Every structure is written in structure tokens, then in C-alpha cells.
Amino acid sequence: DVKVTQSSRYLVKRTGEKVFLECVQDMDHENMFWYRQDPGLGLRLIYFSYDVKMKEKGDIPEGYSVSREKKERFSLILESASTNQTSMYLCASSRGGISDTQYFGPGTRLTVL
């Protein structure tokens, strides 16, 4: 079974803090994704990566950056957290093409005070 793990289930940070969200997958998948999930908006893609050190912006990259130094790990960074970044963050991975299933982690509920 594919397993995608996220470093924290719940996180509380203060405005202006630098925040790191970590995601690890154990199936040697090429692609990794970061989404944020908000009620009534569904999932919106922040960034994705199709290879080590490769990244592409998604639909809402502003205020975020990512890092993929190893194939199994994909980090989302909030350089200076703001209250409007309070959300559920979901990481996913997939093997390769568009038809491949994306496997999701359990999510990190981030609250910025």
C-alpha cells in the first residue's frame, strides 16, 4: 500500500513565523503535490514537483515556496505566515502520468494566529 505521511496533523503558528510542512511518500513516485483545502472551494493546487529539484507553480502559489531535495520528500514553506493561510494542507503523490492515481496524506490543519 502507498503511504503518504505528513509531519503534523495540527499546527498553530503566529503571524510572521516561517512554517515548514513536510510530506514523505514511500512508493518511489515521481510526482508530488501540495494542495490547500477550504470549505466551499475544494482543493486548490499550490505547487507540484515532477522530479527531484523540479517544481512548478499551481493555481495559488503566492506566499508559498517548496523544496524537493530527495525523491520521497516534498516540503511546503510559508515564508511569513499570515492569517489567510489558515487552512487544511494536503500532500499527494503519483507515479507518473495524468491517468495515475494521486495518493493523499491525512492533511495538516494549520492555524495562524
Place this chain on the structure above:
Amino acid sequence: AQSVTQPDIHITVSEGASLELRCNYSYGATPYLFWYVQSPGQGLQLLLKYFSGDTLVQGIKGFEAEFKRSQSSFNLRKPSVHWSDAAEYFCAVGAREYGNKLVFGAGTILRVKS
């Protein structure tokens, strides 16, 4: 631009009743279509997907979906709902022209009453 519409934010059905969740998409290309389910406190799990062949696809947990190109729809159905089906359901669409990205709908929350 690609978009996905799930017209129903909430749906309530009685246990044992049939279910249909609607999904409409706007794409200029041949779409790859997915339905995911998110149970409370869980990540998303794939129910089924379609990208070619028979337009009626079977998925896990007794779900099926039908692709209708003329209506740009990919509705999810289940003949008899169980209390454990209470969850949030997301339709997602992708296309090769847009890389490996998916666009998700806003989701439909299913409540099951006994």
C-alpha cells in the same frame, strides 16, 4: 480555462436509498476524470477514474460513474447508500495538455439518515 462544477454542496439521503452526485466540467481537451472521497479526518481516497473506453466505470465500495461527453458530465451513482458512505466527495479533471495537474470541484457533503 479548465473548471469543475459540483452543483450540490450538501445532499442528504436515507440509508438504502439511491444516490447520484453531479459533476460538470469545462475542458477543451479529452478529459481524465476522477472521483475521490474524503471521510471525516481522513485524506482523499480514489473511488474511480475514467479516461477511455466504456463510459460507465465501476469503482470501489459499490460506486459507479458515467461519462457523458455531450453533457460534459461525470456523475457518481450508488444504488443503495450505507451509513458509512457519509463523507465529502470530490470530482476532479485533468488533461494531458495541462500536464499532470488535476482541477478539483468544490465538493459535495453527503449525509446519510437512518
